[in-house]
Structures are given as structure tokens and as C-alpha cells.
Amino acid sequence: MHHRKYRFIIGFLVAPLALYVMFVVSPNIQAVIYSFTDWSGYSQTQNFVGLDNYVRLVHDADFWTALTHNAVLLLVLPVVTISLGLLFAFLLNIGGTRRGSVVRGLRASRFYSAVYFFPYLLSVAIIAVLWQQAYNPQGGLVPGALSAVGITPPRDGLLGTPSLALWACVAVAVWQAVGFYVVLFSAGMASIPRDIFEAAALDGVNRATLLFRIVVPLLWDNIQVAFVYLGIIALDFFAIVNIMTPHPESVGNSTEVIAHYLFTRAFSGDTNPQYGYASAIGVALFFLTLTLAAVMFRASRREKVEYA
Amino acid sequence: MTTFSADRSRRAFLRGMLAGGLLVVPGTTALAGCATAGGGTQEQAKGTESKENPLGIDTSAPLELVFFQGGLATEMDWVQKTYGKLYPNAKINAASTVNINSLQPRFSAGQPPDMVNDSGAQKIPLSGLIAGGQLADLSPLFDAPSLDDPDKKVRDTVLPDVFPVGTFDGKLLVFNYVLSAYGLWYSSSLFAKNGWKMPTEWSELMAFAEEMKKAGLSPMGYGGVNAPNYVTEMMITMAGKAGGQDVVKAIDNFEPNAWKQDAVKQAAAAVEELARKGGFLPGSQGMKHTEAQTQFVQGKVGCYPSGSWLENEMKKDTPAGFDMVMAPVPRLSSSDKLPYEAIHANAGEPFVVPAKAKNVRGGLEWFRHMLSTDNAKAYSEATGSLTVVKAANDKLDLKSTALKSVKDALGKAGNNTFTFWFMDVYGDLKKNAAIAAMSDLLTGRTNADGFITAAQAAADKVAADANVTKFKRS
Numbered sequence: 001m002h003h004r005k006y007r008f009i010i011g012f013l014v015a016p017l018a019l020y021v022m023f024v025v026s027p028n029i030q031a032v033i034y035s036f037t038d039w040s041g042y043s044q045t046q047n048f049v050g051l052d053n054y055v056r057l058v059h060d061a062d063f064w065t066a067l068t069h070n071a072v073l074l075l076v077l078p079v080v081t082i083s084l085g086l087l088f089a090f091l092l093n094i095g096g097t098r099r100g101s102v103v104r105g106l107r108a109s110r111f112y113s114a115v116y117f118f119p120y121l122l123s124v125a126i127i128a129v130l131w132q133q134a135y136n137p138q139g140g141l142v143p144g145a146l147s148a149v150g151i152t153p154p155r156d157g158l159l160g161t162p163s164l165a166l167w168a169c170v171a172v173a174v175w176q177a178v179g180f181y182v183v184l185f186s187a188g189m190a191s192i193p194r195d196i197f198e199a200a201a202l203d204g205v206n207r208a209t210l211l212f213r214i215v216v217p218l219l220w221d222n223i224q225v226a227f228v229y230l231g232i233i234a235l236d237f238f239a240i241v242n243i244m245t246p247h248p249e250s251v252g253n254s255t256e257v258i259a260h261y262l263f264t265r266a267f268s269g270d271t272n273p274q275y276g277y278a279s280a281i282g283v284a285l286f287f288l289t290l291t292l293a294a295v296m297f298r299a300s301r302r303e304k305v306e307y308a
Numbered sequence: 309m310t311t312f313s314a315d316r317s318r319r320a321f322l323r324g325m326l327a328g329g330l331l332v333v334p335g336t337t338a339l340a341g342c343a344t345a346g347g348g349t350q351e352q353a354k355g356t357e358s359k360e361n362p363l364g365i366d367t368s369a370p371l372e373l374v375f376f377q378g379g380l381a382t383e384m385d386w387v388q389k390t391y392g393k394l395y396p397n398a399k400i401n402a403a404s405t406v407n408i409n410s411l412q413p414r415f416s417a418g419q420p421p422d423m424v425n426d427s428g429a430q431k432i433p434l435s436g437l438i439a440g441g442q443l444a445d446l447s448p449l450f451d452a453p454s455l456d457d458p459d460k461k462v463r464d465t466v467l468p469d470v471f472p473v474g475t476f477d478g479k480l481l482v483f484n485y486v487l488s489a490y491g492l493w494y495s496s497s498l499f500a501k502n503g504w505k506m507p508t509e510w511s512e513l514m515a516f517a518e519e520m521k522k523a524g525l526s527p528m529g530y531g532g533v534n535a536p537n538y539v540t541e542m543m544i545t546m547a548g549k550a551g552g553q554d555v556v557k558a559i560d561n562f563e564p565n566a567w568k569q570d571a572v573k574q575a576a577a578a579v580e581e582l583a584r585k586g587g588f589l590p591g592s593q594g595m596k597h598t599e600a601q602t603q604f605v606q607g608k609v610g611c612y613p614s615g616s617w618l619e620n621e622m623k624k625d626t627p628a629g630f631d632m633v634m635a636p637v638p639r640l641s642s643s644d645k646l647p648y649e650a651i652h653a654n655a656g657e658p659f660v661v662p663a664k665a666k667n668v669r670g671g672l673e674w675f676r677h678m679l680s681t682d683n684a685k686a687y688s689e690a691t692g693s694l695t696v697v698k699a700a701n702d703k704l705d706l707k708s709t710a711l712k713s714v715k716d717a718l719g720k721a722g723n724n725t726f727t728f729w730f731m732d733v734y735g736d737l738k739k740n741a742a743i744a745a746m747s748d749l750l751t752g753r754t755n756a757d758g759f760i761t762a763a764q765a766a767a768d769k770v771a772a773d774a775n776v777t778k779f780k781r782s
Contacts, residue, residue, distance in 0.1 A: 038775075042415050042432065042440035136599055137591020138608075156751050157594015160532050246429075246534050249744035250593070252753070264739075267409055269429055271735025272776050273436040 028286070034279035041266060041275035053280035063281065065253050066261040069166060070235055073257070074292070078230035081174050082223060085181030088116060090211050092182065093189045094197065113186065116179035124176065128243035131172045135159050135244075159245055162252040169240050169255055173233065181226055188222040189215060228296045235289050238263065258285050353667045360394065362452040363676070365669040368397040372667070373674065374411065376427040377404040380486065380617070380657060380693060386686040387677045390455070394677075398670065408432055415442055420662035423671040427657055434482060434658065435733055439777040443481040444661040449672040450480065455680040456699075462679055467696045469655040473727060476779045483675055484655035485687075487694040487701070489714045489725075490541055491634040491651055492611045493604070493618055496709060498630075506611070506635040508648045510546070510578050513638045517587045520610040528582065529589035529609040531597030532747055537731055538597070539579060539750060540742040542613040545637050545652040547575040548726050552645040556728040560781050562771040567741070567764040574640050576749065576756040583750050593751050598622075605630060613637070615656075619710035620692040633713035636721070649720040654727035655696045694718075729781060736776065740766035 035053055039046035057063055092109040119127060134141040137157035146153045154161045158168040192215070200210055216223070238259035241248065248256035258281060264271055266278030353369035355361065371391070375383050383402040392400060407430040414420045415432070420442070426432055437443050450463040457465075467487060474482040494506060502523060507513040517527035530539050548556040551571030558566040566572075582588065589609050592600055598621075604612040605626040612618070619632050626632065636651045659678075661671035677683060684700035687693075692711055694701050706712040718725070731738040741763035748754040754762065770776055 040436050040440055041412055042436040042442055044416060044418050044440075132596065135594065137594045138589070138599070138603055143591075154594075155590055156532070157591045160591070160593030160595075160747075160751065162753075244533075247739070247743050249739050250532055250534075250536055250747040252744070252748070267430070268735070269409065269431040269433055270738055271433065272439075273433050274775055277775070 031279045031282050031286075034276050035283045037276045038274075039276040039279075041273045046276065049276070053277050054284075056277065057280050057284060062253065062256065062261060063258070066256045066258045069255070069257050070237070070288075072166070073170065073234035073237055074231055077170060077173060077177075077234040078227050080170075081177050081181060081230055082226050084174065084178045085185055085226070086211070086216065086219075086223075088112070088178065088182045089185035089189060090207075090215060093186050094207075094210065094215065113182060116182045118179065119176045120179045122176075124239040125243060127172060127176050128240045131168075131175075132159070132244055135168060160251060162254040165245055165248075165251040165255045169237075169244055172240055172244070173237070177230065177233065184222055184226065185219060188219045192218050224296070228293055231292050231296060232289060235259075235285065235292060258288075352665075352669070354669060359458065361673075363448060363669045363673050365395070365398075365673045366667070367395045369667045369670055370399040370401060371423070371670040371674060372421040372665075373400065373402045373423045373425075374408070374421045375402065375404040375425045376408055376431070377406045378428045380427075380620070380691040382687070382690050384678065384683070384687065387674065387683050390680065390683060391674060391677045406430065415440070415662065415664075418664045420665050422665040422667040423659065423661055423674050425657070425659050431658075433735060434476075434660075435735075435777055435779075437660065437662075438476050438481060438779075442662055442664065444663040444665070444668050444671070446474070446480045446483055446661065446672065446675070449483075449675050452672075452676060455676055462676060465679060465681075465697060465699065467655065467698055469653065469725070469727070470696050472782060473654050473656075473729060474658075475782075481660065483659045484657055485659055485678060485695055486655065486657035486691075487653065487696050487718070488615045488617065488656040489634065489651055489653040489718055490545060490613070490615045491636050491717060492542070492613055492638075493632055493634050493710075494611050495605075495607065496631040496633045498607055498610075508636075508638055509642065510638050510640050514581065514585070514587075517582065517585065517610075521586070525608060525610045526589035526603075527587045527610050529600045529603055529612055530592050530750070531595050531600040532593030532750065533596045535597035536593070536746045536750060537738060537742040538613050540731070540746045541615075541652065542637050543575045543579050543746075544572075544728055546578060546640055547571040548652070548728070549637070549646045549648075549650050550574060550640040550644045553726045556726060557781065559767070560728050560730050560733075562767060562778065565764065567760055567767055571640070573756065573760055576759050578640060579746075580749055580756040580759070583752060588750060593747060601625075605632075616710070616714045617693060619708060623692075631709045633709050634717055635713075636717060646724050646726075649717075649722075650724035650726070651717055651721045652727060653718060653721065653725040657693075733779060734770050734776065736770050736773070737766055740769070 034046070036048055036050060037046040038049045038052070092112055122130075135143070135158045137143055137153065137160070142158065143153035154164060158164050196214060196218075197210070200214055205214070236259050237257045241255050241257055241260050242263065245251055245255040248254065248260065262278050262281040262285065265274050265281060267273070353366035355364050355366040355369075357364035361367065373383070375381070381404060383404060388400050388402065391398070406428060408424065408426050408428060409430045409432050411420060411424065412432065415437070424432075426434065426437070450461065450466075452462055454460045454462045454465045469487065470484060471480065473484055474480050476482070492506065499505070504516070504519070507516045520527045530536055544556055544559070547569070548571070551569060555569050555571045558569065559572070589600065589603055600609070601612065601614070601618070601622050602625050603609050605622050607630075616634065619626070622632075636649055639648050659675065661668055661675070665671060678687070679697055681697060681699045681703065684695040684697035685703055687695055688700060688704055688711075692708060694704075694711065694714065701715065704711075704715075706715060731742050745754070745759050745762035745766065748762070749756065749759040771778070
């Protein structure tokens, strides 16, 4: 009986597994193999050079610069996005005016949810182009808004000033991602039993305590998943950087990230293609991401609340 | 109510996915596209040579062409017509893409198309193709009789500019079809209205810059986000005019301390002076070149350093009566080696025939058809760019002020045109000198000395880098 069940399951798994091996596993393995060669990408042959590419990687200042920026993104992007997402979700679902012990969100919260979620529906490429226009030092929305509130916008533009360019890109990423987490956390909050809030209201708990002592602990599972997703976005961060500052060296390399540096070494029409070296960068990034995910899951393992 | 739950199944599942790399790992997805397929070199189509068919193409072999879909986008229907007329059995397959680099797997598998217009931001770096032995020698084409006149070799129908930029280590591998000239662009109507004349010397330009500022214009602009190297182009041209062609050749050939030559230092100092005195449109460093060029055609910027494609690129945004024209960049001083009329001009827009294509001869024959007078003229009419075909340029009826000014400038320059290729061939030199160091100079993060030091260091690094194939230019 069991035997037949497995045959049935395997029958369904063969096709997706074959596709998976062909289009995901094998390219990854090939990338590892290329990382040990001097392949330019345009020759039919390649020489094995052992660990040369990795030795070069360790001594490549541009790589370390890129890595530093990914590390900064890894610290900042999840924290900012999750904080904002939590705050907005809280306001939309719980933080509204209270009448007696009934918990509710702000007025028109459905409208706000839609507004927050909207950027998430657009492709990153469109968003980056949009914000590129908004940052235009001559007549762009953002410098205009800064002037309006009495802040002199930077002379060289947000994307032309090394100390600001990366943050200008981060702002775009947060703007895009936050809506998704508002919706995710809202769903999480909806599943928290109302009587917990009622009890809290009866005890006279203020909003901040409600958020930090009750909502956050109960949403911990969701927050943990958000950290992993945003961490992976922070380790990638290719699209926004490549569109908004296609030449990070024009802002003192301040927006260079590993994925873009890989792109420069392999695909950019401006540099001599070195697929072997680029593969080594890709392999390094692969292990960084893998380590991140493993660490996140291990570190955040904790007891889980089940509502009876 | 609180129970411990290891939540095993979900965890195990996620871990399984991680092990397999299903969670999209950044970077490696990019690499997923570049697997080498097996396969060797293809059989090459060959026919019998004759007077009509001097390259001996197989008259029934299909011809696959890939064009770049950019500012000069065209699949050259007129050339397809003459080729098809001569070889009615040859099926022509033309396609256009913005991403020429998507052909990479076909090159590494030894099955490339028969002709590629390798251009645009996602072009395949020529150095990669050349070093990989992927390009066919084009000399049989240039030694063949021309389509217009069987007594004349193709070589004698084109401008000599074709040869230096297409020749790598003595082999002619790249065919640059379009004749490009570089200079300072301005609106002739705006200048006429204000009674302005483009200065011919840098000191005069500095004075003129103040006058433009008084009239509410920024003297110059550039797109720092993706093209500060336009200013590098202007700077190197000024250095070339001051010190002669050998100055720029030394840079191209990585001669020791090439960036520390006096002419280069003076040109860098000139750019520093203009930047320091607020000569560039504020915010240029944070703009793309199209954004900066929009400011130019809206009359907010007086002069714009760029090449002869500028008018075509900005056609949609340029108001009627703007009458864009190009002038040579000013001389650094009256003791410059080359006259004011000297300009940076070259054959650009690279076309190649892959060495491992099925129909190499067909690709070469396609070039022979591109180079007929009528076809080259049709190209100029469609794209607003001159070609390297002399006779076609002479026959052109010039309606655009821009194209006319380019042609005039080329005529006045005569033999005093020169070119450089370090930004096109050596990516890291463009990256670290022409873009990084120039951005620092233009924004005041460094001065002329700092620029020279950084650029020389970038050149020394490329020169010492065994991963970069170096070519000697003449």
C-alpha cells in the first residue's frame, strides 16, 4: 500500500525535479566549475587556474568595498523596512481611536493598505526609473520638496554625492518593500485573538506597550521570515543600483554592491569580460547568502505561541 | 496555552530548499544563463568566386544578421534589397535587440550569427571577442572590388579612418560604419540672438562662460551618473590638440607616465578651472546624460560636449528652430601643435563577422553591400549620421544643421583629425580614469593633480593586469 503511494508521489515529482536540476542545480554547479578557470566567456576553451580567482578576490579592493556596502544594507534595510511595516500595520489595524474595549485601526485603513501595497506591484526597474526622475537635481520632486522645507538639496544631486547615493537607493528599496510587510503583518495581527487586546485595554495598556509587549512577540514568526527575505534583498540589491547609478565609480564607488560588481566583471559592455572571475564572485555571494539564511533560522528559533 | 513546537516539517523543508539553492541566491541566477554548450565549429558555406561574386559566397546559404536596436536602429532594408537581388536564393534573417550580449552563449558554443552590430550599453566588449578569437579577418572584403565600380577596391572607397580603429595587432577585425565627430554643441539660433560666437581658445571660453552665466545659462553640462566620460573625451581632445596626436597615442598604448604629459596636465587644469568657477550645470553629476541633454535643448545650458549622434538622440525633445551645430573644442593656447580646426573624429558603430559563423563569406558580402554609395546614402538619410563612404557623403543633401556642421568641421579639419580608443577597449581605464577620477575632478572632490595621479594609477594597474589583453595601436 505504502509502496504504491510513493510511486504515485514520485510520478508527480519527476518532471519538476528534472527541470529544477537542469535550470537551477546544474548552472550553479557550472558556476562553481567556471570559478576555477580563466574563462573570458567568449572563448570555446578555458584553462583551469586552481584557486587563482579566489586569491584575486581576497585582494580585490573593489570587492571588499562592495561587500561592506552589502553588510551595511544587511543591517539597515531589514530593520528600517520591518519597523515601518510594523508601525503602519499597527496603526492600520490596532492603533486607531478606542471606544471601550473595541480595538480598531485608523479610519480609511483599507485605502491606506492599498496605497502602501501599490509600489510592490510595480517592477523594480520601473520604480528605479521613476525615482531617478524624482531625484533629478534640476526640477526633480525630491530636491524640490527638500527646498520647500528649507533644506538645501546637495549641489551634485542625491545620486551624485558619495555620502548620499547609497541612502537614496535604500530609500527606494524601503519605499517599494514596505507595503508587502504592511500586508503581511496586518494578516498576522488579524489572527491575534481579540480578547488579548480587550484584556490589555481593560488593564489600561498604552499603544507603545501594546505594540512592543504584545503585538511584536505574537508576530515573531512573521518578523523572522521578513528578516530572511529582506536580508536576501540586501545581499542582492542589483536592480536599483544598476539603474540609478549604473557606474558606481562616478560616486566614489559608494553604491557598489557584490551583485553589481559581478555584473561589471562579466556582462558590462564597458569592461573586459571575465566570466571565470565573475563566477568566483557569484560563488562567494552564494555562500554568503546561504550562511545568512542558516544563521537567521538558527538564531531566531524560539518557542511558538499556539492559540488554543 | 503556550506549547513548544519545533515546527519540524517547515524547518526541514526550508533547509532542504536551501541545500538545493532554491531560495534565489543573488548573483548565481545571473550566472545561470552562461552555460557553455558543447559543439564545435560549424561548416562554412562556400561557393565559387566570380566577377559578380568576388568573395565566393554560397549563393543559396541563408544569412543571419543581428542589429543593435539603439539610436541608429535600422535593419537596412535597402541593403537587404540589393543583397537579395543579387542572390535571390539566399534567405536573409534579420533581427534587432538592445541586448547584444545575449548572444554570448552562441559565441561560446561556436554557433554565432553571420553578422553582428555590436553596439550599445549591453554590447559584447570587443576585447573579449578579439581575445577569444571570435572575429573573422575582414581584409578579403576590403581587397574585393566595390559594388559600384568593379575596377575599384572597397578599400579605396572608404575613408582611411576605418582602418586604425578596426585593426587589432595588425588584423582588421572590426568594421566601423559610421563617421563620428566630437566637439562642443550649441544652438546657433540662441547664439545668434545673443550675438555670441563660440570662442576658439580656452581663456576666451572662460570669459565667455561668465557672459553666459549673466544671461542665465550654465556654460556647460554633462550626465555624471552614466557619462562623465564625455568631459574626459573633451579633455583628451584638448590635450591632443595641444601636444599633437602622439600625446593620445601614448595614453592608448600605456606608455609610462602617459597621463603625466604636459598637455594632459594642462587640459586637466582647464577642466578643473571651469568646474571650480561653476561652469557646469549644477546637479550634472546626479543626472543621466539624457537628463542633462534635455537641459541643453531647453536652452538652459550653453555648450554641450558630445558626438555627432547628439541631434538624433535628442530629436524628440528639441524644439523647432534650436538649430543645433557643432564646433571644435577650443585650443588650450595659441601655441597648440594642432590648429583650432583639428577635431576628434573616428569611424564608430562597430559591425563584425564572427569567425565561427556558418556564412562568414555572406557576412563579408553584406558589408560590401553596406558600402555601396546608394546604400550608405540611404543609411545616412535614415539615421542622420555620416558613413565612412566618401562618395555617399558628397552626394548627401543636408537638411539638418547638425549634420551639415559636422560635415563642415570634418572638411575644415582635413588631415588634422585624430582618435583614441582607451575608453572603448580598456574597460577598467574608462571606469577608473575616465569616469571615477573625472567625476571627482568635476565635483571638486579632487584637483587636476589628483586627477592626473588617479588616472595614471588606473593606467598602470591595467598595464600590469595579466587578465587584460593589450593591443598596440598605430
